[in-house]
Amino acid sequence: MPSPTRDCPLCAAPPPAVPWLRKGTLNLVRCPHCDLAFADPLPAEADDRHYDQLGRPYYLSPDKLAGDYASVRFERELRLFRRYCKGGEVLDVGCSTGAFLSRLNQRFPGNYRTAGIEISSAAIDYARDQGIEVIADSLLRHDFGGRRFDAVVFWAVLEHLPEPAAFIARITDLLRPGGHCLALVPNRESLAGRLLGPRYRYVLPQHVNYFTRRTLTRLLTDHGNLEAVANGGSHFNPIVLVQDWRRGTPGNVPDAERAALLARTTRLKQAAWLKPAKLLLAGLEMLLASLGLADNIWAVSRKAS
Secondary structure, eight states: OOOOOOOOTTTOOOSOOEEEEEETTEEEEEOTTTOOEEESSOOGGGSHHHHHHTIIIIITSHHHHHHHTSTTTTHHHHHHHHHHOSSEEEEEETOTTSHHHHHHHHHSTTTEEEEEEEOOHHHHHHHHHTTOOEEESOTTTOOOTTOOEEEEEEESOGGGOSOHHHHHHHHHHHEEEEEEEEEEEEBTTOHHHHHHGGGSTTOSTTOOEEBOHHHHHHHHHSSSSEEEEEEEEEOOOHHHHHHHHHHOSOOOOOHHHHHHHHHHHHHHHHOGGGHHHHHHHHHHHHHHHHTTOSSEEEEEEEEOO
16 A cells, blocks of 8 residues: 555645555555545546547547537536536636537537647647637646636536636636636545446546545635535536446546547437437436436535625
8 A cells, every 4th residue: 555645635634544445556545534535546547648648649539539529418508517617718628629618609600718728739729729718738837918708618517627726716716706617526425436436437646636525615615705606517428327237347548438438428329310318318417417427526616706
């Protein structure tokens, strides 16, 4: 068992934390004070350079781009986002190839002034080619001057960050009074996670934090002048559950396979003949979300006026 090296990324409690789960060389522990699960020690994949190297083989793979830029992608995120921000300045942290911002601008032209911030150079180049403003820097390093935002989003980003609390503290300074922070992450307590344990593909070295609704909400409210607004669950992909169950071993799913599944799922969502099945799946997703068992969880916080 590796020696404990890290304070809790959420509440800063010192080690040792409680052993939680192991998958290959990835060692995950759980904080006995706040219940956040996190990697200790940090894997090599937590370094910024990993995401820059991952750019072309994964973010720019045809399957990944086809899935990200499909019309059905980000449906749930857009519905959630529009509840809290009808217009104004938007920052997408970890915007990758710019697909969310592109979709937001297409659906609501003229309503928003958007910007992303990203560290993967290949993803940055692609997003800029789509007309997206992207800041090539780390959120913790970049000087925004006097620029402020009405909404900041973290879509599937906070689970990757060794210092998530520092990112939330930083965006607190960047939000206008009354502005919102919206975050979505994998659900540690999902049905798939409970059934599969280390076999679940989203237990992987790039994911160094594993949240529950409570710990995600606490992250968004404990590190700045932000107040909790709402939280919930979303998404359920039965194909992932079946594939990972059949796999039978806890090895990491190759990036190419994950991208191929995204493209396949997108095609199924777009198939008109599957509409009855999609309605049934939507109902199942709502049920799982109400029970705290959906694949993802989300939380929204607001900066005090």
